[in-house]
Amino acid sequence: MAELTTIARPYAKAAFLFARDNSALAEWEKMLGVAAAVAEDPAMRAWLQQPQLSAGQRAEAFADVCGDALDEGGRNFVAQLAEHGRLPLLPAVFELFHALVAAEQAVVDVELISAHALEEAEVERLVASLKQRLGREVRTTSKVDERLIGGVLIRAGDTVIDGSVRGRLARLAEQLNS
Known part of the structure; x- marks a missing residue:
């Protein structure tokens, strides 16, 4: 668990800084919540583990499942995670992001x-x-x-x-x- 948190922390911090700088903390928290729920789905996890899929295919399919819940920034974030094989980290990224928002808002x-x-x-x-x-x-x-x-x-x-x-x-x- 600690290892996942260590790996997820830079992604959560990057998303937080981007969202804060764009005054979109609530929107990003909602987007990451949806993406985390999709990433936790057993069928999605199994699908993402198919070795023949490219990072682009994983990102596109993942974003399609999330639908309108992701804006362009959210889709880019998902693409970056897919590129580095980090889509399964989304639940941890969401938890860390939520903690950063809570700390920011005291x-x-x-x-x-x-x-x-x-x-x-x-x-x-x-x-x-x-x-x-x-x-x-x-x-x-x-x-x-x-x-x-x-x-x-x-x-x-x-x-x-x-x-x-x-x-x-x-x-x-x-x-x-x-």
Whole structure:
């Protein structure tokens, strides 16, 4: 995984700089999202691995599948990736691009996982607390996982805050066993 990220990083940075310089971050994020989804498709992956295809054929077919989601810049980007045999890296490129956009906009994506659906007031309190703690704007997505029993598990990038009952019980059991 680290190797893929290392290889994908220069492509993501180039796309980011181009998009930022052309005031098109949102458009490029959308284009790369579509291209990443196409690249993850098992049928597309299998098709791209055919050795008899030229880089131009791969790029053209890939761009055709993406359709109108790619503008001329997006098609050129896909062509460059195809030329260097890097089309399978598009999901990693998209993730890195998204992280660069979030850093540029001082935004952090936070996943809230709870045992039951959170009420709007609960989400607002958590967002306010996270804004203060992280020093950034916060975008949230919520997910329900009944296995947590109660409480909330918060994931913000590499930071995980486990306020779930299951997590607390696990920490208590660990302390008792020590």
